[in-house]
Amino acid sequence: MGASLAPAAVTSGVTAASARSAVIDIRGLSLTYEAADGPVYALSNVDLQVAEGEFVSFIGPSGCGKTTLLRVIADLEQPTGGHISVNGVSPSEARLRREYGFIFQAPALYPWRTIERNVELPLEIFGLSKAERRERSQRQLELVNLKGFEKKFPWQLSGGMQQRASIARALSFDPKLLLMDEPFGALDEIVRDHLNEQLLQLWAKTRKTVLFVTHSIPEAVFLSTKIVVMSPRPGRIIDVIDCASLGLQRPLEIRETPEFLKIAHRVREGLRAGHSYDD
Amino acid sequence: MTTDAETLRIGSAPPQAATGRAMGLAKQRVSLAHRLWSGNTGPVLVVVLAILALWYGAAAWMNWQGVADALQRAGEQRTAMEILAATMEQERPVLPAPHQIAVELKKTVIDTPITSRRSLVNHAWVTLSSTLLGFAMGALLGVVLAVLIVHVRTLERSLMPWIISSQTIPILAIAPIIIVVLGSIGITGLFPKAIISAYLCFFPVTIGMVKGLTSPDMMQRDLMRTYSASQGQTFWKLRLPASLPFLFASLKVAIAISLVGAIVGELPTGAQSGLGARLLAGSYYGQTIQIWAALFGAAILASILVAVLGLAERAINRRMGVRA
Numbered sequence: 001m002g003a004s005l006a007p008a009a010v011t012s013g014v015t016a017a018s019a020r021s022a023v024i025d026i027r028g029l030s031l032t033y034e035a036a037d038g039p040v041y042a043l044s045n046v047d048l049q050v051a052e053g054e055f056v057s058f059i060g061p062s063g064c065g066k067t068t069l070l071r072v073i074a075d076l077e078q079p080t081g082g083h084i085s086v087n088g089v090s091p092s093e094a095r096l097r098r099e100y101g102f103i104f105q106a107p108a109l110y111p112w113r114t115i116e117r118n119v120e121l122p123l124e125i126f127g128l129s130k131a132e133r134r135e136r137s138q139r140q141l142e143l144v145n146l147k148g149f150e151k152k153f154p155w156q157l158s159g160g161m162q163q164r165a166s167i168a169r170a171l172s173f174d175p176k177l178l179l180m181d182e183p184f185g186a187l188d189e190i191v192r193d194h195l196n197e198q199l200l201q202l203w204a205k206t207r208k209t210v211l212f213v214t215h216s217i218p219e220a221v222f223l224s225t226k227i228v229v230m231s232p233r234p235g236r237i238i239d240v241i242d243c244a245s246l247g248l249q250r251p252l253e254i255r256e257t258p259e260f261l262k263i264a265h266r267v268r269e270g271l272r273a274g275h276s277y278d279d
Numbered sequence: 280m281t282t283d284a285e286t287l288r289i290g291s292a293p294p295q296a297a298t299g300r301a302m303g304l305a306k307q308r309v310s311l312a313h314r315l316w317s318g319n320t321g322p323v324l325v326v327v328l329a330i331l332a333l334w335y336g337a338a339a340w341m342n343w344q345g346v347a348d349a350l351q352r353a354g355e356q357r358t359a360m361e362i363l364a365a366t367m368e369q370e371r372p373v374l375p376a377p378h379q380i381a382v383e384l385k386k387t388v389i390d391t392p393i394t395s396r397r398s399l400v401n402h403a404w405v406t407l408s409s410t411l412l413g414f415a416m417g418a419l420l421g422v423v424l425a426v427l428i429v430h431v432r433t434l435e436r437s438l439m440p441w442i443i444s445s446q447t448i449p450i451l452a453i454a455p456i457i458i459v460v461l462g463s464i465g466i467t468g469l470f471p472k473a474i475i476s477a478y479l480c481f482f483p484v485t486i487g488m489v490k491g492l493t494s495p496d497m498m499q500r501d502l503m504r505t506y507s508a509s510q511g512q513t514f515w516k517l518r519l520p521a522s523l524p525f526l527f528a529s530l531k532v533a534i535a536i537s538l539v540g541a542i543v544g545e546l547p548t549g550a551q552s553g554l555g556a557r558l559l560a561g562s563y564y565g566q567t568i569q570i571w572a573a574l575f576g577a578a579i580l581a582s583i584l585v586a587v588l589g590l591a592e593r594a595i596n597r598r599m600g601v602r603a
Contacts, residue, residue: 074505075504076501076504076505095504095505095507096507098506098507100505101505102501102502102505104498104501104502105498106498108496108498108499108501108502110499110516110517110520110521111599111600111601112520112521112523112599112600112601113600114600121506121516122506124516125503125506125508125512125516126506153600153602155600155602
């Protein structure tokens with residue numbers, strides 16, 4: 001898909017990207033559910049546009065609706081109001097067309113399948129031939145540096161390797177969109193840094209549109225072309241920060257640069273402002 | 280089985296052997312008793328010996344009065360030691376001594392040709408065949424019910440009460456009814472007994488499989504949803520493999536009670552063969568040794584059946600990469 005668009009994105013960054021048609025278009029979205037002690041406003045009047053090839057992070061405290069928003073986009077939750085389109089169609093239509101790959105908080109690998117057969121799971125469901133499945137799983141496992149671990153079972157791999165396998169699984173059917181729900185939240189700092197670097201390289205290679213939910217400010221700033229800061233009660237967007245100024249080549253050291261710290265500071269300010277509402 | 284393998288492994292390559300041959304030999308002799316204790320063999324042996332001792336004690340105590348009375352009627356005077364010895368050799372003791380049962384088992388299993396009506400193997404086969412047929416029917420029914428319950432929500436509420444209440448009826452009450460009803464429409468022999476087995480053994484399979492089929496967590500299920508997988512695909516690729524550990528646990532329970540069902544099914548019919556028939560005949564004629572031999576036959580048979588399922592489980596576990 002995005003191969004022809006890649007040079008443009010590399011040279012002119014996000015400004016050019018946002019000019020293109022939106023992959024995600026959300027207007028006035030809300031999701032309310034009834035709990036025992038009254039209605040819970042999980043999402044309230046959310047507006048958001050994401051262009052093709054962007055890497056958008058959602059950050060905010062627990063209960064701000066960032067995971068809910070991702071799940072609405074994935075058609076795993078139903079909104080109670082507003083409009084949302086994914087690749088120009090409704091989320092359920094996009095899901096039926098298998099246009100996104102979802103990466104969960106845990107690897108969610110099936111323990112009775114080898115790594116290779118886990119990566120091939122979606123391909124089996126889509127009815128690809130055995131040869132095609134094998135060819136694709138080999139390619140994706142190579143991409144996430146898991147070559148040589150094809151025949152291992154999930155428990156034989158570390159947590160970081162398992163999560164990489166789950167990324168390979170999401171990439172195996174080449175979806176246009178990657179939805180990642182705190183994928184590295186359970187991993188330690190060092191593994192997380194390493195995977196962040198690998199994820200950026202992967203993104204540079206595949207040029208997918210990525211929506212990434214996280215708790216971590218450095219992670220969000222390091223990875224994103226755009227950061228969406230959210231706040232709870234009601235769950236809403238309070239700031240959208242453009243990170244194009246950091247460029248696309250991002251070594252880990254970039255986290256010490258003034259530009260990086262400036263953006264991180266703005267994210268922190270936004271989170272603090274959001275919190276003052278319920279104090 | 281694992282114990283043997285372990286002791287063998289330890290025995291064949293003792294770490295001390297490398298240090299020096301003479302010293303290693305001495306150490307090995309010392310460690311024999313130690314090894315017996317550190318594995319499972321020692322404790323198992325102790326438990327078996329304790330049970331045997333208790334049993335012999337109970338046999339002497341329970342048979343004493345009978346032996347003493349018989350001697351008194353015959354007008355003979357014997358010492359306590361002679362009475363004690365006689366309690367172990369009665370033809371119809373209240374409680375047979377273990378070696379009497381062992382002798383009876385050897386006589387009816389090894390010394391009697393299998394085709395003979397007195398062969399315990401012959402009787403065990405009759406019971407086994409209906410156990411296996413009933414187990415197959417019950418396991419199938421159990422799995423089908425579980426699949427229905429998991430996929431059709433209303434069935435959980437409408438079927439479950441019946442399934443549970445079916446198990447509250449004592450099998451001894453319902454077994455004769457099944458035999459008589461099926462007998463009246465000309466179905467006799469193996470099948471009615473198998474029905475009783477199936478009636479007993481579908482239940483743990485249903486309960487275990489409902490639990491197993493619903494065991495995948497939310498993420499594993501959401502993953503299937505993101506692929507727009509059909510219900511059938513979710514079943515075959517997620518629910519069924521996830522349920523297998525639960526299936527094997529309940530199959531082991533089911534096959535043991537299937538055997539009980541087959542034996543109970545042989546009681547009300549006055550069946551001529553089968554372990555149940557041996558139990559019944561033994562109690563008619565006061566042949567306690569025969570009863571106990573049949574009970575041991577049933578216990579051994581059940582152990583073999585459960586062990587076979589255990590082997591199947593291990594083979595499948597290996598294929599599914601279960602951590603040993």
